[in-house]
Amino acid sequence: MGEREPSAPALEVRELTRAFGVRKALDEVSFSLPERAFLSVFGPNGAGKTTLIKVLTTLLNPTSGEAKVLGLDVVADAVEMRKRIGLISHNPLLYPDLTAEENLLFFAEMYGVDEPHVRVAELLEAVELDHRRLDLTRTFSRGMLQRLSIARALLHRPEVLFLDEPYSGLDPHAMDILDGLIAQIRGDHTFVMISHDLDKGLELCSHALILARGRVVLFEPRTAIDERVFRETYRTTVGMGVA
Amino acid sequence: MAASSMRQFRAMLRKDIVMELRTKEMLMSMGLYSLLTMVVYFVALSQAGSAFDPRDIAAGLLWLAFIFTSMLGLNRSLVHEKDQGCLEALLLSPVDRPVIFFAKVIGNLIFLLIVEALTIPVFAFLFLQGSEMVTSSLALIPLVLVGGSIGIAGVGTLLATMSVNTSGKDFVLAMLFIPLVYPLLLGAVTATGAAIVGGPEALGVFWTGMAWVFGYDVIMLLASYGLYEFIVGA
Numbered sequence: 001m002g003e004r005e006p007s008a009p010a011l012e013v014r015e016l017t018r019a020f021g022v023r024k025a026l027d028e029v030s031f032s033l034p035e036r037a038f039l040s041v042f043g044p045n046g047a048g049k050t051t052l053i054k055v056l057t058t059l060l061n062p063t064s065g066e067a068k069v070l071g072l073d074v075v076a077d078a079v080e081m082r083k084r085i086g087l088i089s090h091n092p093l094l095y096p097d098l099t100a101e102e103n104l105l106f107f108a109e110m111y112g113v114d115e116p117h118v119r120v121a122e123l124l125e126a127v128e129l130d131h132r133r134l135d136l137t138r139t140f141s142r143g144m145l146q147r148l149s150i151a152r153a154l155l156h157r158p159e160v161l162f163l164d165e166p167y168s169g170l171d172p173h174a175m176d177i178l179d180g181l182i183a184q185i186r187g188d189h190t191f192v193m194i195s196h197d198l199d200k201g202l203e204l205c206s207h208a209l210i211l212a213r214g215r216v217v218l219f220e221p222r223t224a225i226d227e228r229v230f231r232e233t234y235r236t237t238v239g240m241g242v243a
Numbered sequence: 244m245a246a247s248s249m250r251q252f253r254a255m256l257r258k259d260i261v262m263e264l265r266t267k268e269m270l271m272s273m274g275l276y277s278l279l280t281m282v283v284y285f286v287a288l289s290q291a292g293s294a295f296d297p298r299d300i301a302a303g304l305l306w307l308a309f310i311f312t313s314m315l316g317l318n319r320s321l322v323h324e325k326d327q328g329c330l331e332a333l334l335l336s337p338v339d340r341p342v343i344f345f346a347k348v349i350g351n352l353i354f355l356l357i358v359e360a361l362t363i364p365v366f367a368f369l370f371l372q373g374s375e376m377v378t379s380s381l382a383l384i385p386l387v388l389v390g391g392s393i394g395i396a397g398v399g400t401l402l403a404t405m406s407v408n409t410s411g412k413d414f415v416l417a418m419l420f421i422p423l424v425y426p427l428l429l430g431a432v433t434a435t436g437a438a439i440v441g442g443p444e445a446l447g448v449f450w451t452g453m454a455w456v457f458g459y460d461v462i463m464l465l466a467s468y469g470l471y472e473f474i475v476g477a
Contacts, residue, residue, distance in 0.1 A: 059334055082337040091328035093335075097262045109254035110336035112247050136265075145327075152332070 008071045010035040010160060010190040011056065016065035018051050018214075025051040027214035028065065033207060038191040040201035043211035044238040049194045052211065053162050056192065057087050069160055083111065086158035090168040092145040093152065096138035100129055100148050103137060104155060111156035123151035127177060143174035150181055161185075163193040167200060198234060202227065212237045251338045255346035260353070262323065269354050273316045277362045280308040285369045297370040302435035305366060306391065306428055310421070312362075313355055313392075317399040318416055320351055321407040330407075340472040344400060348464075352396040359388050371439070380441040383449055387438065390456040391431035394463055398423050401467040405474055427463075430455025 011033040018026040025048045033039050043049050054060040056067055058078040067074045072081040087093070094103045101120060108116035124130040127147040137145060146169070153161065167175055182191070182204070195201035202208065208225060210217040210233060217237050218230070263269055284304055288297065324330040333343060363384070399420060406415040434452025437445040 057335055059331055079337050079339060082335060085335075087331075087335055089328060089331070091331070093328040093332035095258070095262065095323075095329050096327060097265050097323075098258065102258075102261070106254055106258050107332065107336065110251055110333070110338055112250070112337075 008068075009033055010037065010070060011039070011192065012066075012068040012071075013056075014066045016052075016055065016067050017063045018048075018055055018060060019063045024063075024214050026055065026062075029211070029214070029216055030065075031209060031216060031219045033190065033192070035190055036188060037206045038186070038204055039193065039207045039209060040205035041192065041194045041209045041211060042196075042198065042201060042234055043217075047211040048214040049211055050164060051214075053087070053164050053192065053194060057085060057162055058082055083156065084158055085160045085162065086153035086156070087162045087164065088146075088150055088153045088166045089164040090166070092137070092149040094137050094145060094148060097136060099134050099136055100124065100140075101133040103148065104151060107152050108155050113156055119155060120151075123154060126181065127151045141171075142169045143171040146170055147174055147177055150178060154181070154185075158189070160190045160192070163191060165194050165196065167195070167197065198231065202230070210234055210237055248339060248342045251336075252342050252346050255333075255343065256350055259320070259346070259350035263350075263354065268323075269316045269319050270357060272319065273312045273354065273358045274361055276315055277308055277312045277358050278365060280311065281362065281365050281369055284308075288370070298439050299436075301366070301370055301439050302432045304370075305363070305435060306432050308362065308366075309355070309359060309391070310395065310424060310428065312358060313351075313395045313399055314413075314416055314420060316354055316358075317351060317396075317403040317420075318406075318413060320347060320354075320400070321403040322412075325407050334475060340475055341468050343475075344404075344468065344471040347400045347404075348393075348396045348467075351400055352392055355392045355396060356388065359392065363388075380438045380445050380449070383438045384435060387431055387434045387449075387453065387456065390434075390453060390460060391427060394427040394431075394456065394460045395424060397460065397464045397467050398427075401471060401474065404471070423463075427456060427459045430459060 009032045011031070013032070014030050016026055016029040017024060027048075029048075029052065041049050041052065051060065055062050055074060056069055058074050058081060061075055069081055070084055072084075074081065095106070098106065101124065104120040104123065105116055108120060113119050121130065124133050127150055129144060129148055129151070132140070132144065137148060140148065146166070150166075166178060170178065191204075193201065193204065202222070202225075206222050207220065208222060208230065209219045218233055288295070321330070324333065334340075399416075402416055402419045402423070406412040406419065409415045430452045432452070434449050434456060437448040437452060
């Protein structure tokens, strides 16, 4: 397992390529993200955003190149890495035929969470679902599922959180809860968020990345970004066929 | 297996059993399919006349029913995981891929054995009533069922994982599963046939069949164990 240097970046991606047959979903992507940063990833549909998240969360193996999260290689140190990352997707990633509590307890066991019942109760309260803890999740609304999905992702106190369009389909109340939870843990976590919402993505991020056709079009710290130029670059990438 | 892997294994198995007891989807569909197959066999063979001894083909009929029934269940067991991205959530947790594989295999094995245990009395009632049987050799049938079902669940779970992401998953599973399970079928039918017919030579034939079955189980489980990580990461 890779030993981590104290100043090592939270994410280090070097010439990362992932191909599906002859099509390259990611084509020599390189960037480096410091700890406790918030990266917003933008790009049109099919740009490779979800593939990037899947490789960084060990769900897909890269075809070539290298990616490290918290100094751990996504292939060689996958099991160790998974203990320290979490994913909130637009899919709830929950079992519809288990109750809210059963779902969280199941994942708590998978992650080896200490005192799982206490942690589960604490998170159900945080996402305001403690009153529905004994209900099957198939009876939940989209917003409730997403809130429970947030609780699932935070169960094991991950250091890096990947958010794949987390606001998609959320009602305003669920959005507020997600905003509140992000604000609460923002200071000591690293975030990588895929978003189609430029305003939201730019509001939250410390770094921004635009992907198109699997390649990095732009990667800048938020402080170096001229919003007008950024929007123009994004519009050109998405709207004028470059992507 | 490390303590944490054992805990994860138990959690996955418990989750699958709880969900199945709640929905009864796999057991109902597999059980009904298996019973309907028995009825179809009965109607088809009722024209054969009294000279025909059903014991001669009983083993083949039984295993044919089990193979087709198992495909129904194997697909469903992975489709549950695929729903709402649950498989991704599972793969995202710090669990060794073989632990997921073995938990799925054992879950599928339990459901398959339950359906087989329900099917056999119906089969015996429809086809073997009044036939001459040797009780001591019949007692060997549970051993073939377990051995054969381990192979079906092992290979089937691996192939169902491969096919779950394809558009024609039922077709893909059948195309891969039936040729691969053929050697197991040969051994299981031989052993079951010997147990049903009985007689002085039956024991030797039975153990030859069982050697095929257990050999197949060991080879296929080891191969599936080795391939599972590659398949889920591909």
